[in-house]
Structures are given as structure tokens and as C-alpha cells.
Amino acid sequence: MKSKNFVWHPYTQMHDWKEFDVIIRGKGMWLIDSNGNKLLDGVASMWCNVWGHSKKELVNTIINQSKKLQHSSLFNLTNDQSELLAEKLVRISPGMMKVFYSDNGSTAMEIAFKMALQYWQNVGFKSKNKFVSLKNGYHGDTFGAMSVGYVPLFFSNYKKNLFPVIKTPIPNKFRLPKGVSLKEFQNFCLEKIEKVFAKDEQVAAFVMESGAQVAGGAIIYPVGFQKKISKLCKKHNVLFILDEVATGFGRLGSFIEYKAQDSFPDIVSYGKMLTGGYLPLAATLTTKKIYDAFIGHYREMKHFFHGHTFTGNPIAASVALTNLKLYEKNKLITKIQKKENQFKQRIAEISELDHVGDVRHKGMLMGIELVNNKRKKRPIDPVKAVYKKIFVEGKKHHIYLRTLGHIVMLVPPLAIKEKELDFLINGTIKTIKNVSKEL
Numbered sequence: 001m002k003s004k005n006f007v008w009h010p011y012t013q014m015h016d017w018k019e020f021d022v023i024i025r026g027k028g029m030w031l032i033d034s035n036g037n038k039l040l041d042g043v044a045s046m047w048c049n050v051w052g053h054s055k056k057e058l059v060n061t062i063i064n065q066s067k068k069l070q071h072s073s074l075f076n077l078t079n080d081q082s083e084l085l086a087e088k089l090v091r092i093s094p095g096m097m098k099v100f101y102s103d104n105g106s107t108a109m110e111i112a113f114k115m116a117l118q119y120w121q122n123v124g125f126k127s128k129n130k131f132v133s134l135k136n137g138y139h140g141d142t143f144g145a146m147s148v149g150y151v152p153l154f155f156s157n158y159k160k161n162l163f164p165v166i167k168t169p170i171p172n173k174f175r176l177p178k179g180v181s182l183k184e185f186q187n188f189c190l191e192k193i194e195k196v197f198a199k200d201e202q203v204a205a206f207v208m209e210s211g212a213q214v215a216g217g218a219i220i221y222p223v224g225f226q227k228k229i230s231k232l233c234k235k236h237n238v239l240f241i242l243d244e245v246a247t248g249f250g251r252l253g254s255f256i257e258y259k260a261q262d263s264f265p266d267i268v269s270y271g272k273m274l275t276g277g278y279l280p281l282a283a284t285l286t287t288k289k290i291y292d293a294f295i296g297h298y299r300e301m302k303h304f305f306h307g308h309t310f311t312g313n314p315i316a317a318s319v320a321l322t323n324l325k326l327y328e329k330n331k332l333i334t335k336i337q338k339k340e341n342q343f344k345q346r347i348a349e350i351s352e353l354d355h356v357g358d359v360r361h362k363g364m365l366m367g368i369e370l371v372n373n374k375r376k377k378r379p380i381d382p383v384k385a386v387y388k389k390i391f392v393e394g395k396k397h398h399i400y401l402r403t404l405g406h407i408v409m410l411v412p413p414l415a416i417k418e419k420e421l422d423f424l425i426n427g428t429i430k431t432i433k434n435v436s437k438e439l
């Protein structure tokens with residue numbers, strides 16, 4: 001089968017892409033196209049796949065649940081699967097008490113923002129309505145998410161319609177000001193945040209990705225950064241919203257990343273790997289303090305004004321439950337903690353390659369930043385469409401890569417085997433070497 005060219009693809013210059021390989025099957029770590037070619041899924045089908053494709057237990061759960069109840073809404077009713085999953089999520093998420101479902105990471109974040117704004121309205125702090133977030137953060141593609149996670153390269157066309165958000169700097173060890181250590185710059189970033197909080201009583205919430213900025217290019221926070229922000233939020237009566245859409249459930253080597261970071265969110269969002277990457281489902285969790293502020297008499301209009309058609313879909317919830325059981329049964333997090341060494345051992349070799357400016361890694365995430373000039377650290381110009389060159393060259397080595405601008409991302413399914421991970425890293429090295437000749 002050939003692509004029929006009716007589909008408009010995401011983040012894609014369609015003029016330059018006349019043909020797409022048609023994936024018709026997935027087996028384990030491999031995607032198989034209509035010509036029988038196999039590609040190793042090097043980006044876990046956009047960072048969500050955990051066990052590989054066609055995992056028997058997950059497929060069977062979908063089949064069994066779809067025979068019983070395909071969809072029934074959470075408006076006025078509930079369903080057993082979303083109830084069971086919410087209980088499970090609350091049990092594994094320290095400090096959390098209630099779960100609000102949606103179907104993707106962007107909406108999970110919109111829900112977090114709306115909850116925070118309405119919380120302050122409900123408790124009588126009517127003027128608390130501003131957000132503060134980290135520069136270079138990403139929270140999705142809807143309007144609230146674009147405002148809070150503003151990425152200039154992606155979102156400048158919509159800027160006039162976005163709401164203002166106060167941005168504070170991040171400690172990125174590869175791009176520190178001259179003569180400043182990471183520790184010093186981290187302190188500077190924290191001081192900036194504290195200054196904003198101290199000066200502006202209208203700040204409703206601080207928002208950041210938990211553990212690392214993934215779409216921002218695998219920027220891993222220094223130890224203690226997130227914990228200190230969490231403390232500053234408490235000190236200044238600012239809600240702390242964490243986005244674990246990309247970093248929760250083991251991507252960085254911990255099941256619940258905010259727990260590993262010793263931080264205490266008021267609201268946290270999950271998505272992507274929650275269903276093992278099989279069905280769209282996201283969840284926004286919150287504490288008793290936040291939830292209680294939404295309880296009141298009808299005339300007070302305190303209840304939460306949000307909901308989607310597929311909020312709490314039982315098939316998605318059931319597959320998430322099976323997925324979470326598999327984590328425990330297979331001791332997946334312990335295995336990831338061992339496997340991350342395989343990435344670590346290759347960092348020096350990758351760093352030596354032409355055009356590689358920096359290699360950042362944690363858990364099952366690696367970002368390889370390509371630059372024009374190693375000393376000047378200038379990123380490769382976006383007009384060179386590195387993302388396409390890397391994809392085309394990667395295919396020659398039987399790997400599927402989706403690059404973020406000039407940053408090559410390795411984000412494999414978490415359960416990838418040692419041999420397959422070697423195949424992915426070796427293929428990536430060959431890919432960068434060959435693409436490098438054209439840059």
C-alpha cells in the first residue's frame with residue numbers, strides 16, 4: 001500500500017514530503033511497513049510505547065474490555081475501569097487524592113491550569129491569576145499549553161492570541177553564561193523565581209516538566225533544582241504544577257518522577273506511557289486541599305467546569321491498569337535503572353562525532369545536540385531540515401528516528417532488550433556520521 005495523500009501530518013512541511021512509508025504492523029520493538037521493511041522504534045512512537053508493539057496482555061485487555069463496555073461517559077455515571085485506575089493512580093502518587101481524566105497530554109495540562117485558576121477563585125483570592133513557568137518548557141499544542149510552554153520556533157504565529165506568562169531561566173549546563181558554573185547559574189535561576197514570587201502576589205501557580213525538559217531537547221535538571229522550586233512554591237503560597245506527561249512511568253528511571261525528585265506538587269499530569277502507548281489517555285491528579293476548594297453549594301458555582309466526550313474511557317483505563325500491573329510483575333523500573341548504563345557507556349564515543357555539541361542522558365532518554373561549530377555551539381540552522389535528513393538516513397540503518405530540530409532524540413520503548421538498544425545506538429552513530437557530511 002502507498003500513502004494516499006489525504007492525511008495532513010503533524011509538524012511536517014508537506015511540500016517536502018510526497019510519500020510516507022505506510023506502517024501496517026508492529027511487533028515487539030519493530031514497526032513493519034507495507035513493503036515488509038522493518039524499523040526499530042527509536043522514539044517509542046512519540047515517547048509513549050513501553051513494552052513494544054502487539055504485547056499480548058495489552059491486546060487481550062483491549063479485546064476483552066471492548067466486548068464488555070466500549071465507552072460510557074463520566075457525566076452523571078461512572079465505570080468500573082476508570083474507578084479502579086483512579087484508585088491505583090492515587091495509591092502510587094504521594095500526596096494525591098483525586099484523578100481527572102482526559103485523552104492527551106495537552107488537555108491534561110489545560111485541566112491543571114484551569115484547576116489552579118479556579119482554585120484561587122473558589123477560595124476567595126480573586127486576583128491570583130498569573131502563571132510562572134520555565135523558559136524552553138513544553139506542555140502541548142493547545143492554547144493554554146502554548147502560552148505556558150511557549151516554544152518560539154513552534155508558536156510565534158499564535159503569539160498575539162496567547163495569554164502572558166512570566167518566564168524564568170533554566171540551568172542548562174551546555175549553555176551557561178561565560179565564566180559561570182552550573183551551581184552558580186542554578187542559584188541565579190532559583191533567586192529569579194523567588195523574586196517573582198515575592199514581588200507579585202497575583203501568581204497563581206508555577207509550572208514545570210518533572211525531572212527534565214524533553215521536547216526542549218532533553219535538558220536534565222541538576223539534582224535539587226525541582227525540590228527547591230517545590231519549597232519556594234510552598235513558602236510563597238503559589239501552587240506547584242508538574243507535567244509528568246513525558247517523564248513519568250520510568251522514562252527517567254523512576255516510576256513517579258516527582259517522588260524521585262523529592263518534590264510535592266499540588267497538581268500533576270500523566271499521559272503518554274500511562275496505557276503503555278496503546279490508547280490515548282491522560283490524567284490530572286490533585287491533592288485534597290485543591291479538591292476540597294471545589295466543594296460547595298450550587299449557588300456558589302464552585303464545581304469544576306471541564307469535561308471531554310471520552311473522559312474516563314473504559315477501554316483506555318483497562319489497558320492502563322494492565323500496563324501498570326506489568327510494570328510490577330516485570331520489575332521494569334529496576335531493569336531500566338540497570339539498562340541506563342548502556343546509554344552512559346556510549347556518551348564519550350557519541351560526543352566525539354563531528355557536529356555533536358552535547359550529549360544529555362538520563363534513564364531511557366538521550367538527546368544529542370548537533371551544532372555548526374563545536375566551540376561556538378551554534379545550533380544547526382532549521383532551514384537545513386536536519387530532522388528529515390536524520391530520518392531518511394536512519395531508515396537506511398533500519399531505525400525510526402524523529403529529531404527535535406537539531407537535537408537527535410533517543411527515546412526507545414522502556415522494555416527494549418540489550419541487543420536492540422545496541423542496534424539503536426549503533427544505527428544512530430552511523431546516521432549522524434553520514435548526515436554530518438552534508439551539514
Ligand SMILES: Cc1ncc(COP(=O)(O)O)c(C=O)c1O
Nearest residue numbers: 104105106138139140243245246
Ligand atoms: C512534557 C509534555 N507535556 C505535554 C505534552 C503534550 O502531550 P500530547 O502530545 O499527548 O498532547 C507533551 C508531548 O510531547 C510533553 O512532552
